[in-house]
Amino acid sequence: MSTTPELLAATAVLAAGTFAFRLAGPALRSRVTLPPQAERLLNVAVVVLLAALVATSALTDAHSLTGPARPAGVAAGALCAWRKAPFLAVVLVAAATTALLRLLSVP
Amino acid sequence: MCAADAVVGVSFGTISVGLGLPPWLPVLMSLVVFAGAAQFLFVGLVAAGGNPAAAVAAGLLVNARHLPFGFAVGDVFGTGWPRRIAGSHLMVDETVAFALAQPEPARRRTAYWLCGTGLFAAWNAGVVLGVLGGRAVGDTDSLGLDAAFPAVLVALLLPSLRTAATRRAALTGMLVALATTAFLPAGLPVLLALAGVAAARPARRDRADRPDRPAGTGSTAAPAPGTPTTEKSPR
Known part of the structure; x- marks a missing residue:
């Protein structure tokens, strides 16, 4: 695991970079317009990153596949989201499903 | 919320x-x-x-x-x-x-x-x-x-x-990330998934090449600059 100074530095860089991304639009929008092509590419890139994160965080642990409890919970939450359930319901259903399966000793 | x-x-x-x-x-x-x-x-x-x-x-x-x-x-x-x-x-x-x-x-x-x-x-x-x-x-x-x-x-x-091109890109990215998780250090598989962005390409070109567009103005298929992009926004 990383040391405290490393984690502090990493947090600072992430915070500074994020703030720069946020401020750039309001500060520059009167002078610069973002090419629509670049904007669309960025949108797709974000979706791809987050989708990949869904896949890895739902299905893997370190370098191997997880047991079925977590993916099942995620699937239940995703179903709620797809049926347009409120955000809160999605979170609770996902966690409850996984917790219940683990209670029944599903890994 | x-x-x-x-x-x-x-x-x-x-x-x-x-x-x-x-x-x-x-x-x-x-x-x-x-x-x-x-x-x-x-x-x-x-x-x-x-x-x-x-x-x-x-x-x-x-x-x-x-x-x-x-x-x-x-x-x-x-x-x-x-x-x-x-x-x-x-x-x-x-x-x-x-x-x-x-x-x-x-x-x-x-x-x-x-x-x-x-x-x-x-x-x-x-x-x-x-x-x-x-x-x-x-x-x-x-x-x-x-x-x-x-x-x-x-x-x-x-x-x-909502668009097929984005779904294709997301699916490709997920497969790339899952396939590489087994042997790459944590973090890299998700970054490599960006290769999936390429899968969104063909549909964009189709749109730009619509016959009613004069040659050389492929970018006219894009929304007007300044149009708020809500496509990414949740809920």
Whole structure:
């Protein structure tokens, strides 16, 4: 695991970079317009990153596949989201499903 | 929406502590970064033994979406640097989507500030609660909180998956990430998934090549500059 100074530095860089991304639009929008092509590419890139994160965080642990409890919970939450359930319901259903399966000793 | 974000904040705090990270890290990050997806990504990568630099790179890539957000809502929070700075820090998926959903400028401004401050308070309070709760509970896996995060991401992603090209890109990215997880260090598979963006290409070219467009003006198929992009926004 990383040391405290490393984690502090990493947090600072992430915070500074994020703030720069946020401020750039309001500060520059009167002078610069973002090419629509670049904007669309960025949108797709974000979706791809987050989708990949869904896949890895739902299905893997370190370098191997997880047991079925977590993916099942995620699937239940995703179903709620797809049926347009409120955000809160999605979170609770996902966690409850996984917790219940683990209670029944599903890994 | 604030209540939902507070719950996600609780899960972020609890999961971070459950992964063995120091309790100050989720609390500090939530105050200064204030971007859920990037925070989860960062914490997950660092806890898995990934290099912090790789985790920062991945977090910044996820947060790069705030750049177009800023161009879309930059006029909402008024002029002057104090407003710009505070308004920028409160810029998250939910505030942008909520503000752009209001038809009149005055209501947009109110919606943005109300939603932004509410979410900031709810998110940070949730994280502190989660850290305290996580330390008390110990085994956070028994609560199923590790399933909450991917489920939240799915809920955030669904509205963006309307076009076939985006779905194709997302699916390709997921397969790349899963296939490379077995042998690459934590963090890299998610970054490599960006190769999936290429899968979104053909459809874009189809649109640009529509016969009614004169040659050499392929970019006219794009929306007018300044059109707020709500495609990515959740809910």
